[in-house]
Amino acid sequence: MCPAAILGDRACGKTTFLGLLYAAQVKYGTRVSDSFRFHAPLQSLRLMSQVYEGMKDARFPGATLKDEMTEIGFVFGYRKPLAGRLPASLKDKNWVNPFAKLSFAAFDVSGEDVQEFIETGVAASPIIQQLLKSHVVVTLVDCSKMTTEIDSPVFRQMLKYDSEVASLLVSLQTYKKQEFSRMKAQGLSVGNPVIYPAIVLSKFDSIRDEVLVKLGLHRGVPDGKQKRKRKEYAEALLRVFMPQTLSQIRGGKVAGVNFDQAAYFFSWVRTETAEAGMQPIGVPRIVRKGFSAEGGAEPDFSYDDYVAFIEHFRDVANKVPDEIVEQTTLQTPAAPATATA
Ligand SMILES: Nc1nc2c(ncn2[C@@H]2O[C@H](COP(=O)(O)OP(=O)(O)O)[C@@H](O)[C@H]2O)c(=O)[nH]1
Ligand SMILES: [Mg+2]
Structure with a gap:
């Protein structure tokens, strides 16, 4: 089980x-139920669903959910390529774990714990x-906060988040x-540690036109097949709004610990938007599509990117060396009772 963090600031x-x-x-x-599994503790599962x-009722999450953030965790499990080739009699045995797992937990960077840690380093x-x-x-970056007004509070907030x-x-x-040194001291033969970064540009629908114009970007993101162009597009935004984070990810090697490609x-x-050029009034309502007899409507969202997110972490889960997975399992108590979606 490889631990993974999702970082985001308030709202x-x-x-x-x-x-x-x-x-x-x-x-x-x-x-892809044969090769992908999702598990979450009941409480997280309930909250996420x-x-x-x-959202199916056109509403964004209510304010009452806001404090429950730190408790959300879930697991992505991917069938290991090798495990697929084992005979069924072995596959079903508990002692052959055929799934590479990533255990995600969400952290609020503007929350008390993280703020205290940033200030004190303890x-x-x-x-x-x-x-x-x-x-x-995984770092979330709020595109609705991207502005060309560099003296505005919202821009300063963005830079503060960046440095945090x-x-x-x-x-x-x-x-x-330190972990690496500890393991070596225990006589384990381990490779140099690698951190796997990902950036999620959130609320991308609300990015301001003037920001895109100023950076010479089109409104549409290059599609998933144009990997390099997508990366350039994202990095053009991050260079302005998350400069320290970007340079840290792209080459900030500290004590021999590297970042993988972001x-x-x-x-x-x-x-729903008001008339062109007008700010919508009141609470935003989500546009839905695909009304059907059984499931009702679905929110219209960037589903393909979410699928790409799931598939990206298949590669990562299979790349994380076993010694890391084992080390973490030794240190953490048995996983809580989980429910499967
Ligand atoms: N237009 C738009 N607004 C969003 C999107 N995601 C979130 N929001 C808005 O941002 C607010 C805060 O979102 P929330 O997910 O609660 O943020 P959190 O505080 O980080 O958990 C929501 O109430 C929405 O109004 C998005 O993808 N598009
Ligand atoms: Mg929240």
């Missing part, structure tokens, strides 16, 4: 992201200790280095 779209990931997982997961149910809380164990870091994420990444690298995903939900 950046974390809960919405988790609800949509849940939906994508249900829909896509049934198509509640968020999605609300990993006192269990939440921070859990965060530092991660080998995968960058500083967390450095802490993570330092922790990995993966970029775009998350958007279509909302």
